[in-house]
Amino acid sequence: MSAVVETQNLTKRYHDKLAVNALNLTVQEGEIFGFLGPNGAGKTTTILMLLGLTEATSGRASVCGFDPTRESLEVKRRVGYLPENPGFYEDISATENLLYMARLNRIPDDEARRRTSEVLDQVGLSEDGRRLVREFSRGMKQRLGIAEVLVKKPRAVILDEPTLGIDPDGAIRILELIKGLNRERNLTVMLSSHQLQQVQEICNRVGIIVKGRLIVQGQMDELGRAILKERQWNFLLEVGGGANGLENDLRAIPGVDEIEKRRHGLFLRCTRDVRPEVLSLLARKNIPLLQLRSEDPTLEEIYLKYFREA
Amino acid sequence: MSIVFWKELADHFSSRRFMILLALIVLIGLWATYASGQAIRQDTENTPTQYVFLFLLTSGTGTVFSLATFLGFFGPLVGITLGFDSISGEYARGTLSRVLSQPIYRDSLINGKFFAGLATVAILWGSILLLVIGLGITLLGFPPNAEELWRMLIFTAVGVFYVGFWLALAMLFSLLFQKTVTAALASMAVWLFMTLFVVIISQGIAGIIVPDPSTPEQLARRADVENIVSRISPSTLFSESVSILLNPAARVFGLALQSQAEGILPTPLELGQSLNLIWPHITTLFGLVAVCFGISYIIFMRAEIRA
Numbered sequence: 001m002s003a004v005v006e007t008q009n010l011t012k013r014y015h016d017k018l019a020v021n022a023l024n025l026t027v028q029e030g031e032i033f034g035f036l037g038p039n040g041a042g043k044t045t046t047i048l049m050l051l052g053l054t055e056a057t058s059g060r061a062s063v064c065g066f067d068p069t070r071e072s073l074e075v076k077r078r079v080g081y082l083p084e085n086p087g088f089y090e091d092i093s094a095t096e097n098l099l100y101m102a103r104l105n106r107i108p109d110d111e112a113r114r115r116t117s118e119v120l121d122q123v124g125l126s127e128d129g130r131r132l133v134r135e136f137s138r139g140m141k142q143r144l145g146i147a148e149v150l151v152k153k154p155r156a157v158i159l160d161e162p163t164l165g166i167d168p169d170g171a172i173r174i175l176e177l178i179k180g181l182n183r184e185r186n187l188t189v190m191l192s193s194h195q196l197q198q199v200q201e202i203c204n205r206v207g208i209i210v211k212g213r214l215i216v217q218g219q220m221d222e223l224g225r226a227i228l229k230e231r232q233w234n235f236l237l238e239v240g241g242g243a244n245g246l247e248n249d250l251r252a253i254p255g256v257d258e259i260e261k262r263r264h265g266l267f268l269r270c271t272r273d274v275r276p277e278v279l280s281l282l283a284r285k286n287i288p289l290l291q292l293r294s295e296d297p298t299l300e301e302i303y304l305k306y307f308r309e310a
Numbered sequence: 311m312s313i314v315f316w317k318e319l320a321d322h323f324s325s326r327r328f329m330i331l332l333a334l335i336v337l338i339g340l341w342a343t344y345a346s347g348q349a350i351r352q353d354t355e356n357t358p359t360q361y362v363f364l365f366l367l368t369s370g371t372g373t374v375f376s377l378a379t380f381l382g383f384f385g386p387l388v389g390i391t392l393g394f395d396s397i398s399g400e401y402a403r404g405t406l407s408r409v410l411s412q413p414i415y416r417d418s419l420i421n422g423k424f425f426a427g428l429a430t431v432a433i434l435w436g437s438i439l440l441l442v443i444g445l446g447i448t449l450l451g452f453p454p455n456a457e458e459l460w461r462m463l464i465f466t467a468v469g470v471f472y473v474g475f476w477l478a479l480a481m482l483f484s485l486l487f488q489k490t491v492t493a494a495l496a497s498m499a500v501w502l503f504m505t506l507f508v509v510i511i512s513q514g515i516a517g518i519i520v521p522d523p524s525t526p527e528q529l530a531r532r533a534d535v536e537n538i539v540s541r542i543s544p545s546t547l548f549s550e551s552v553s554i555l556l557n558p559a560a561r562v563f564g565l566a567l568q569s570q571a572e573g574i575l576p577t578p579l580e581l582g583q584s585l586n587l588i589w590p591h592i593t594t595l596f597g598l599v600a601v602c603f604g605i606s607y608i609i610f611m612r613a614e615i616r617a
Binding site for chain 1: 404409410
């Protein structure tokens, strides 16, 4: 395993605003890396710097072993990039759009034609190759964008918000497509998104960026543990009958940090395992227990937590 | 670069915008030539005995402009039309970041676009001239001679530079203003300024420098000042070069004193001599194009390409 993308203290400053602040990011060969963060966190700026489309203020980046500012052509030869809301030449057909990009990649014409029909097939647009892009729906354009990225047979692809503005079904199809490509071609994928729940299933690793700073990066399961060290114990408690005053009694138990009302019962955030105390409390008060379930923090919660704190 | 060049050229030729321009220019061009051709046929006495073909391009009848004037007026429009959305349009469509994330140098894109525009202009200008020559042969009954052809060829080259200036300017604006409409309006504003207001301003400045011309010398001086000031406008540069290029008998810009004109034989100038007269104009036009394009080039190379 070697790093396809590696940044060291990558920083971008616009006038007095730090868009990206000393970012240290690694994407390993063959993995799907989710680059997550709220809107305006600096995801796109980072991606632009990785592709040499904008210059970093300071710091260093290396993509496939090349410096994107000075050797941008080498980087672009190996890396496919799908921008947010990809645009196409609307007055020509999907195939012609792909052929133009293939020509810009200096792929010989007959080879380009072969690859074009191959990638259109792969993204499920083989029927629509001759249609004008103007007639395409948003989801189709997104898939066409992925096809175009694949025409150059890249080593890695960088996808900026690939599921933005697409209906849930379409988004799932796109994510499955990405996952399939990763598996079949051993393609390294870096995808940015602000919708964690959508992408978390296909990502091997994620990095969360908020206000230009990378807060955490790692494998999905590591992430929860790393972040929520101090609040690992979460329980869902559901009791039968009236539970008047139960909340206050629970709060009196040492270790219970927060109590949140859920539709079915109470959600307890604790600093230690309080289950024995809770059970004995219920027994004492004669309250029937329906369920007491340990709930591991989901990445969603971690993510929201950071969003709020940011 | 050639890939972008051919793509852009194909785009220009298949665009509706180009069709409209072509139809407009061909129609008016043919009409202007036909009108002056008819005038020449009916009024042979006032027609010079030599270089009738060039006269065909430069003489206007009472109601119709001459072809040369007309091209000088519409040339900028062609340049602006071809250039005003070259970069901003790619921004608006969201194709710029996709194209530039392909392994091409950034300047290939802007060079390809600029030269495709120039090539379009050259083809347009050349075909109109060929049409006019064809029509002229039918109307006049004889073909142009070699010198006339040379002069028309150089006229085409000067015209391409002239329109090239407007193309480069429109491209610069399309880079500066990311809104297509703003770029178009800004280019139009410069065009109107250069064609209409420069005349007024140069008259004003000449009026300040030479307030009350009473002697012929002062009058000539005033005209000179006016000429010099108005030469900041590429339109003036173009129309002056054309007036020398397509009229071999012409040898001065503006007014000439009686004493200066004394002893000049009213014979046509040789091509080389005519060229000597307008050499500064051509150089300046070329320089303007280079400066405009150079600025766009520098801005574009350093720009951040955000989708």
